[in-house]
Amino acid sequence: MTSLPATPHRLGERRPWTAVVHEWATTVDHKRLGIMYVVTGMIFLVVAGLEGSAMRAQLTFAENKLISPEVFNQLFTMHGTTMVFLMGMPVLLGMANFLVPLQIGARDMAFPRLNAFGFWLFLLGSILLYFSYLGAPGLDGAAAAPDVGWFAYAPLTERPFSRGNSTDYWILGIMVGGFGSMTTAINLIATTLCMRCPGMTLMRMPLLTWMMLVVAILILTAIPVLTAAQVMLLFDRSLGAHFFDTQNGGDAVFWQHLFWFFGHPEVYILILPGFGFISEVIPVFSRKVIFGYPLMVAATVAIMFISLGVWAHHMFVVGLGPFLNSLFAATTFLVSIPTGIKVFNWLATLWGGHIRFTASMMFALGFLAMFVLGGLTGIMLAVVPFDWQLSDTYFVVGHFHYVLIGGLLNAIFAGLFFWFPKATGRLLSETLGKWSFWLLQIGFTLTFGPMHISGILGMPRRIAYYEPDRGWEIWNQISSFGVIFQILAVALFAWNVITSLRSGRRAGNDPWDAWTLEWATTSPPPEHNFDTIPVVGSRRPLWDSKHPEDPDSSYGA
Amino acid sequence: MVGVCAVSHLMLLATVSIDNLEVCTPGVSPTSIFHPAGPAATHLNDVIWLVVGVTAAIGVVVLTLLGVAIVKGRRPAGLSPGAEPTQVFGSNQVELAWTVVPTVIVFLLTLVTVRVIRDVDLTEMPDGALRVQVIGHQWWWEYRYPELGIVTANELVVPVGRKIWLELESADVSHSWWVPRLAGKRDVIPNYQTNTWFQADATGTYLGQCAEYCGTAHAGMLLRVDAIDAAAFEAWSTAQRSTAADPSSAVAMRGRAVFESLACASCHTVSGVSDGLFGPDLSHVASRATLGSGAIDFSEDNVRRWIDNPQAIKPGCNMPSLGLTPDELTAVVAYLMGLR
Numbered sequence: 001m002t003s004l005p006a007t008p009h010r011l012g013e014r015r016p017w018t019a020v021v022h023e024w025a026t027t028v029d030h031k032r033l034g035i036m037y038v039v040t041g042m043i044f045l046v047v048a049g050l051e052g053s054a055m056r057a058q059l060t061f062a063e064n065k066l067i068s069p070e071v072f073n074q075l076f077t078m079h080g081t082t083m084v085f086l087m088g089m090p091v092l093l094g095m096a097n098f099l100v101p102l103q104i105g106a107r108d109m110a111f112p113r114l115n116a117f118g119f120w121l122f123l124l125g126s127i128l129l130y131f132s133y134l135g136a137p138g139l140d141g142a143a144a145a146p147d148v149g150w151f152a153y154a155p156l157t158e159r160p161f162s163r164g165n166s167t168d169y170w171i172l173g174i175m176v177g178g179f180g181s182m183t184t185a186i187n188l189i190a191t192t193l194c195m196r197c198p199g200m201t202l203m204r205m206p207l208l209t210w211m212m213l214v215v216a217i218l219i220l221t222a223i224p225v226l227t228a229a230q231v232m233l234l235f236d237r238s239l240g241a242h243f244f245d246t247q248n249g250g251d252a253v254f255w256q257h258l259f260w261f262f263g264h265p266e267v268y269i270l271i272l273p274g275f276g277f278i279s280e281v282i283p284v285f286s287r288k289v290i291f292g293y294p295l296m297v298a299a300t301v302a303i304m305f306i307s308l309g310v311w312a313h314h315m316f317v318v319g320l321g322p323f324l325n326s327l328f329a330a331t332t333f334l335v336s337i338p339t340g341i342k343v344f345n346w347l348a349t350l351w352g353g354h355i356r357f358t359a360s361m362m363f364a365l366g367f368l369a370m371f372v373l374g375g376l377t378g379i380m381l382a383v384v385p386f387d388w389q390l391s392d393t394y395f396v397v398g399h400f401h402y403v404l405i406g407g408l409l410n411a412i413f414a415g416l417f418f419w420f421p422k423a424t425g426r427l428l429s430e431t432l433g434k435w436s437f438w439l440l441q442i443g444f445t446l447t448f449g450p451m452h453i454s455g456i457l458g459m460p461r462r463i464a465y466y467e468p469d470r471g472w473e474i475w476n477q478i479s480s481f482g483v484i485f486q487i488l489a490v491a492l493f494a495w496n497v498i499t500s501l502r503s504g505r506r507a508g509n510d511p512w513d514a515w516t517l518e519w520a521t522t523s524p525p526p527e528h529n530f531d532t533i534p535v536v537g538s539r540r541p542l543w544d545s546k547h548p549e550d551p552d553s554s555y556g557a
Numbered sequence: 558m559v560g561v562c563a564v565s566h567l568m569l570l571a572t573v574s575i576d577n578l579e580v581c582t583p584g585v586s587p588t589s590i591f592h593p594a595g596p597a598a599t600h601l602n603d604v605i606w607l608v609v610g611v612t613a614a615i616g617v618v619v620l621t622l623l624g625v626a627i628v629k630g631r632r633p634a635g636l637s638p639g640a641e642p643t644q645v646f647g648s649n650q651v652e653l654a655w656t657v658v659p660t661v662i663v664f665l666l667t668l669v670t671v672r673v674i675r676d677v678d679l680t681e682m683p684d685g686a687l688r689v690q691v692i693g694h695q696w697w698w699e700y701r702y703p704e705l706g707i708v709t710a711n712e713l714v715v716p717v718g719r720k721i722w723l724e725l726e727s728a729d730v731s732h733s734w735w736v737p738r739l740a741g742k743r744d745v746i747p748n749y750q751t752n753t754w755f756q757a758d759a760t761g762t763y764l765g766q767c768a769e770y771c772g773t774a775h776a777g778m779l780l781r782v783d784a785i786d787a788a789a790f791e792a793w794s795t796a797q798r799s800t801a802a803d804p805s806s807a808v809a810m811r812g813r814a815v816f817e818s819l820a821c822a823s824c825h826t827v828s829g830v831s832d833g834l835f836g837p838d839l840s841h842v843a844s845r846a847t848l849g850s851g852a853i854d855f856s857e858d859n860v861r862r863w864i865d866n867p868q869a870i871k872p873g874c875n876m877p878s879l880g881l882t883p884d885e886l887t888a889v890v891a892y893l894m895g896l897r
Contacts, residue, residue: 069773069872149770155747156730156772161695246747252731253746286630292647295656317733317768318744319751322678326671333663333670337656344655345647347622354632354642365627372619376612383608383666385601385673388741389590392733392768458588458737460768463776470764471586547641557646 028112029527030097033119035423037094038416040123041087048082049490051075056447056480062468072464073147074166078129080150081170084266085177086126088404091412092273093118093184096212098423100188102518102525103206105197105534110190118183125177132169146170149462151263152233154244154255159237168237171230178223178230185219188212197517199536203297206516206539207290208276210297214304215272218265221308226262229255253318260311268307270404272300274411275342278364281414282346284514285361286353292345293539293557299338299345306335316387325384332382339375343368358512359433363414366441370406374399377452392462395455401448410440413493420500421507425523428504432496439489446482450475515540587764590737594763597677597740597755604673611662677741679754686720686754689713693725693732693745695771696778696874697837697850707797708826710837711850713782716790717760725751730772736765736782744769757784766851773873779851793844801828801840802895812892815885824876827896836876843897849874861890 024032055075058067067075097115101108109115129146137144142164148157157167192205192213205213233255235241242248244255283290290296312320312328320328346368355361377399381387390396413436421427454475459466466472510519519542521530538544538552586592593599682688691713692699700709715721725734727747734753735742743753757763767778785793804810813830816822822831828840845855852871853859862869865886867876881889 069776073770073773073775147773153731153770156770161730161772249748251748253749287632287641289644289646291645292652295647295652317742318746319749319753321680322674325674325678326667329670329674330667333667336663337659340659341652341656343619345652347619347626348645348651350623350626350630352642352645353630354636354640355627355630356632365623368623369620372616372623376616379612379615379666380605380608383604383670385604385670385677385741386608388677388743389598389601389605389737391742392770456590457586458590458735458765460735460766462770463766465776467779470588550644552644555644555646 028108028116030101030109030112030115031423031525031527031529033115034094034096034098036119037090037097037122040126041089041091041094044082044086044090044126046490046494048079048087049487051079051082053483053487055079056483058464059466059476060480061477062466062470062473064465067464069464070143070147073149073462074143074145076462077146077149077170081129081146081174083404084150084270085174086129088270088408089177089181090122092215092270093181095277095412095415095419096188096215096273097184099419099518100191100209100212101195102422102521102529103209103516104192104195104200105517105530105536106191106195107528107530107533109187110195111187114183115187118180118187121180121183122177125173125175125180127173128169128176129173132166132173136164136166136169142166151259152255153259154233154252155246155250157233157237158245158247158250160247168234171234171237175227175230178227181219182223185216185223188216189220192216197533197536203294204536204539207279207293207296207300208273211272211276211279211300214300215269218269218272218304218307222262222265222269225258229258229262253315256315256318257311260314261308263314264311265307267400267403268303271408272303274367274408275300277411277415277418278346278367280514280516281360281364281418282349284418284512285356285358285364286350287356288349288353289540289543289552289557290345291348291351292341295341296345299341302338303335306331306338310335313382313387316384317391329382329384333379336375336379336382343372343375358417359428359430359437360414360417360512362434362437363410363417366437367407367410367414370402370410370441370444374402374404374407377402390455392460393455394451394459394461397461398448398451398455401444401451406444406448413437413440418512419518420497421511422518422523422525424501424504425507426500426504427507427511428500429496432492436489436492436496439485439492443482443485443487443489447479447486448482450478454479510542513546515543515546517541588737592738594738594761595740595756595758597753598738600673600677601741604669607669608666611666615662679752682722682752683720683754686722687715688722688724689715691723691725691734691745693727693729693734693767693771694835695729696767696774696871698734698778698780699728699837702794705794705798707794708838709797709841709845711779711781711847712845713780714790714793715757715782715784716787717757717784719787720754720756722754723752725753731769732767732771732778733769734765734780735768736763736780738763739765739782742768757782760784760786774871777850777852777871777874779847781847781851783846796844796897797841801830802897804892805895806891808888809891809895812888812890815881815889816892819879819881820877821879821889839893839896841896843894857890857894860893861886864889 054067055072058064058072132145143166146166146169148162148167152170155161192209232243236243236245242250244250244252246252279290310328310332312324313332316325381390381399417428417433454472457471459472507523509522517534520534534541539557540552544551544553593602688704690701690703698711700713725743725745727745732745733742734745739757740753740755743751761784763782765780767775804813817830822833824833824836826832826838826840848855848859848863849871866878867874868878
């Protein structure tokens with residue numbers, strides 16, 4: 001440890017590149033690992049975005065022959081898998097890595113080397129998945145990349161229907177990355193439970209940290225189920241087992257249960273960190289304390305429990321029978337109660353505030369609007385008869401892109417604009433940020449709004465081409481048109497990051513006049529985070545120090 | 558409890574009138590869920606409008622609140638830099654209100670949902686229904702009418718105004734049977750038998766397609782239901798039950814010889830000639846309107862194109878090009894065109 005420099009290198013300092021690479025490759029610093037996670041995840045956002053754009057190009061015209069069905073099926077498989085496992089998870093776990101120790105006044109995560117191990121596992125898994133393009137071809141007629149959908153329904157994944165090795169790369173890539181996520185989850189739980197600074201009781205933890213704790217518990221509950229299912233599938237494919245091999249008595253519905261027992265909590269693993277970013281950004285730019293902190297915590301924990309009991313709402317069209325369909329409809333409706341509480345509490349936080357329309361805040365408000373719309377179509381899909389019509393259609397694609405792109409991606413951008421200055425010491429350009437914001441909202445709406453209509457008009461998901469007489473073409477063309485705006489928005493953001501790293505305004509310790517502990521240290525923070533471990537007396541330690549005449553602690557907060 | 562049930566019932570009734578509003582006029586899309594053509598789809602449509610109404614109302618309220626909060630929340634001009642708004646930590650009463658109200662809405666929606674599930678999700682064949690076995694294949698549909706002794710493919714012919722009970726099974730991977738104007742979708746899963754039902758209230762052709770990703774040619778696995786009146790159905794089923802027609806010309810005769818001597822016969826059944834099971838039954842193929850599970854219309858030219866190179870018409874499908882000579886091709890086409 002003594003050979004490592006005491007502080008991260010200063011911006012603009014010249015050293016040989018090998019030294020820089022060596023320093024990053026061997027680091028166990030939670031902040032550097034966090035940054036590496038986020039950067040890798042954002043690179044995969046571009047990759048998956050290009051895959052999505054290629055699909056939109058193909059679907060612009062009915063009976064289009066631009067992309068063959070084989071390639072199209074690989075595109076949607078890789079797009080979904082990449083967005084969930086290679087973009088969503090690493091960006092969110094990366095931000096948790098960076099922020100949680102700072103927010104609770106700790107010097108690092110509980111297990112720094114395990115933390116580094118988790119990141120490198122994730123990277124290995126990602127490379128394995130994309131290596132399939134090189135490693136999987138060989139057999140005549142075998143796919144060059146996974147083409148079984150991100151949900152990999154059995155028995156399409158079994159040897160008779162999926163020749164070659166592409167499905168094996170899908171299994172191994174996700175499984176290895178999954179072990180990385182599990183180690184990070186263990187680390188986050190240990191850190192939040194054992195490493196909090198004096199005075200930081202559980203009910204004084206910032207909401208982001210609370211939500212990351214809940215996410216970590218969900219990861220530890222859900223990912224092992226997926227891993228187990230993948231091991232069974234690997235046994236089927238390589239060792240002649242018959243878990244899901246329907247040609248030898250295997251059970252296709254069993255895979256669906258296992259996959260969605262992971263898959264639905266996974267949705268909350270992705271969205272809860274977004275809730276966390278919003279719960280930090282909205283109070284600071286409304287200049288108000290979060291409304292109803294205890295209920296927000298309770299709602300988060302409630303979501304965790306309920307999300308473990310709703311998985312079969314992905315299976316309403318399987319024919320589980322009236323009893324199970326009714327039961328899972330009821331539990332699914334239940335999720336909307338704690339989620340609604342959160343939305344109302346954010347609105348109440350805004351209410352009567354002094355709103356500052358920074359780029360970060362605008363993304364947070366964009367999140368609120370988009371997420372509400374995505375949540376409402378979610379309620380519609382929980383109505384089983386509605387789902388019988390619209391399951392596996394573009395309506396569902398529109399629904400979850402409102403939640404995960406309009407919702408989560410907005411929340412991620414809100415978070416990136418908010419904490420970029422803390423991570424780098426420089427502010428992102430507000431002007432470019434607002435351009436990105438508006439382009440992205442226009443792009444989202446144009447691309448994902450019309451998908452609801454094409455779904456209602458009967459267009460199923462995952463089709464490589466469609467008939468011209470169905471009335472779907474115009475809605476698909478609007479969807480494709482919107483992609484241009486989204487590409488511009490992301491390109492502008494990349495340009496913003498590059499230029500701001502070189503010449504952005506210096507941030508100082510606390511550019512937003514915020515209240516949680518990460519703003520009490522320098523930007524970027526030293527490797528040990530805090531020169532002296534802070535002691536806190538309320539949920540907003542920096543409010544207390546800025547307003548000694550009216551501290552939160554006098555309200556019991 | 559009784560009161561709540563009554564309320565949910567009233568909400569259902571109230572939506573029946575909304576249902577008559579034609580939002581999507583027929584002709585805009587032959588597969589719109591808002592243009593049901595039978596009770597199974599109409600039941601679903603009733604509740605769909607109720608839910609769209611409730612969620613739209615919630616959306617308007619929440620987004621209006623968001624808009625007002627943003628507009629009213631603009632930082633007043635001329636405020637001293639350090640001035641902060643009043644810090645409100647929460648309110649038990651207010652928070653209780655926005656916990657209880659959604660809970661009530663959710664409870665009502667659950668009751669309505671359970672009601673429609675009970676009405677539509679039948680577990681046993683209704684009395685007087687016509688039983689049809691649906692077998693999903695990569696990437697086409699096999700239809701068997703066990704009571705009538707009929708086996709056909711890709712085009713489901715049914716009598717109008719009669720309940721049709723479908724027993725769904727798969728020969729390979731999972732598929733999903735979905736004709737939006739007739740009924741919601743139901744998955745077709747290997748080693749399981751799933752069921753669904755529908756009834757077409759008017760004669761006509763109803764379209765749909767496989768709704769569960771099932772491999773390379775998933776997009777080409779189209780569905781078609783032809784509802785015809787009872788007399789026409791009687792005539793159709795008599796014709797389908799008969800043994801396949803013998804060739805009526807010398808060239809068609811040669812076509813049958815080619816069909817029997819090459820791989821055609823090992824995949825396709827023609828009653829009295831061959832008993833292959835991998836591909837669609839061709840005993841009465843010339844009575845159908847389409848080829849390749851809806852890929853192209855049935856015509857002499859298209860049959861020729863299809864047999865010559867099926868991959869060009871439906872990429873990824875399991876039928877290979879057999880490399881027939883033009884003479885052989887002409888003969889086989891002549892034979893198939895006679896299988897009415």
